[in-house]
Amino acid sequence: MSRSTGAGSQGAVSWAPLPPHARTDAAGHVGLGEDEAAERVLAGGLHWIEAQLEWFEPGRWEQFLPRRPFRPGPLLELLGLIRVLDRAGVLSKAAPLATDALDLAERVAADPSFDDGLRRADAYFPYHLNLIGLLELLGRPQPARRTVCEALLAADAGGHALPYKPALNRIELRYFADRGGFGAPPSLPRPGALLGESIAALGPDVLQLSESETYALTHVVFYATDFGHHSLTLGGHGTAARLREAVRVLLGVHLARGSLDLLAELLLCTAALDEGHGTTPLTHAGWNVLAGAARPDGALPSPVHRPEALAGLSGDKAAAYLFGTCYHTTTAAVLAAAVRRHRGQGRTGQSPVVGGVPPLPCADPVEIRAWAREVSASARTAPASVRAAWSDQLDPLLALCVQARDPSLLGALLRVADHLDRSDRPTPRRAAALLTAWTT
Structure with missing residues (x-):
């Protein structure tokens, strides 16, 4: 309420x-250097994800949790994370978590229901495409399904590339197609042109940005930089500087609110857009809030997680509830820490504690x-x-x-x-x- x-x-x-972790006495009394806080989030979250692999299987999820429109959604997030972890030198593609996740993804892709969903080319077609592309990028090629994907893309099945579709949807499709090495529909503009139509390029008003618009902004940055792998080219220095400033302000907004999901995503954007400016009081506090809000097992609760609801459950029901209400935020935080490491901002020695600076009020x-x-x-x-x-x-x-x-x-x-x-x-x-x- x-x-x-x-x-x-x-x-x-x-x-x-x-939430309690948003209170100024929790958010402001930051005792860790930024590097140490980020590395703690990375290690704890990754340890928790490794222990939860069974719940990434759609059938296991559906034993206790509502069926998702795109059934392997959490598994798709895990594959994307594994790619970035491998790139950052955090976790090899040959590590047990990676090979077990890839085995699971191959089984999911071989299920007739996945093939049926792919051929429908409905609103979830880009995610089917992305799963096949990530499997191939991580060493598990899918030649028969690649052929189906190429044919559907060439025909623009589902109309996903049409000019009146939302810019974020078309950016996402272009990113999945390019990253997976698929031929994009002829009607789909190049990434730079699509970026110019996006919220990131059009001067987002931080005073009036909704949560859904903020999520859209973070995902444009994710795709436009390939999760921090390269710099963002955005129509001149002034436009890029305004975007970095918008991300900085939104980071403060969601730090003050204790919105761990968006806090993690905005920290990822901060790392992806960084041009050597280093730690700031807001990023320092943000990583400390994530480190302080983590459960003892390393999981980070999402906005829908309720400790009192978990306390009333036991056994597999409790495990399912915990996974369903923590996996996305934990994955986003681990991803942000890995991008930070990949950009050369982690393990570079102890980052300075921002001393003498009054905390941002909640x-x-x-x-x-x-x-x-x-x-x-x-x-x-x-x-x-x-x-x-x-x-x-x-x-x-x-x-x-x-x-x-x-x-x-x-x-x-x-x-x-x-x-x-x-x-x-x-x-x-x-x-x-x-x-x-x-x-x-």
């Missing part, structure tokens, strides 16, 4: 409840108001490093207040922008315009 704190002309003020109006009072009172005399940290935190907090539709608190933050000499920056300017529209 949401927490309403009043109403304004723009509607009820609504702040969502927070997405709680009481804490944000206390932050605003402190900054307003101290901004003019605070050390430059503290002013810089407060300036970095301001835009994520503005976004949180806009999305909660909280005009009073938004006004307080805009006064903070004055004290930090940031009123003329793009995000505070847009926030001020929204506040004026709300209260007119």
Whole structure:
């Protein structure tokens, strides 16, 4: 449920409840260096995934959990992770986890239901294509199914490449086809042209981006960089810089909310887009939040995980619930840590602890108001490093207040922008315009 704190002309003020790991005393008191926190997430999450292999089998999943529209979805995520782990030197394709996962994927691809789904070329055709492509990339070629995939792509079966299809869907199809070495449909533009139509290139408004739009943004970055394998080319330095800034602000938003799924995905984007800037207070805190939120077994809970629900289960039902509510977030976090390692940001020595920097407050109006009072009172005399940290935190907090539709608190933050000499920056300017529209 949401927490309403009043109403304004723009509607009820609504702040969502927070998980315990989002609280400032958990998110701000970061005791690990960024390298150490990321490596802990990587090791713990990978250990948990290795212990869960049976649950990646669609039939095993369906004994206790609802059938998925694309049955081997979790297994597909695992194959993509194995490819990146191998590339980063974390886990060889010959390791037991990799070979066991590939054995399972071969059995799934050989099942008549998989072939039927592939030939339907419905909304899940790109994922059928991706599974065949990943099997081949990881050393298990599927010549008969490749022939089927090539024929369906050439005919644009399902109309997935048509110009009116969403940009993300077409980017995803292009990425799966190119990565798997398939011939793309003639009507499907090249990756650069598709990227230019995407949310990443069109100036996403961090103040008003929904969760689904944020997921779309992260996945465009994943595909456009091949999960951090190469730099993103995006129509000039200014556009790329704006994208990096949007990712930075969104990282702060979802750090404050304790949204572990999006936090992991945005940390991956941060690593993929990095150009040697190194650790920041937000990435440092983000990795520490992931490390601190992990269960003792290494799993990271998704937004739908409820410890009280797990406590009422036992045996295979408990194991199935735990897997179903943790596998995606854990996979995303391990993937982000592997990309960070691949980009040369891990195991380079202990990253410096960001000391003397006040933590980003969590997405709680009481804490944000206390932050605003402190900054307003101290901004003019605070050390430059503290002013810089407060300036970095301001835009994520503005976004949180806009999305909660909280005009009073938004006004307080805009006064903070004055004290930090940031009123003329793009995000505070847009926030001020929204506040004026709300209260007119």
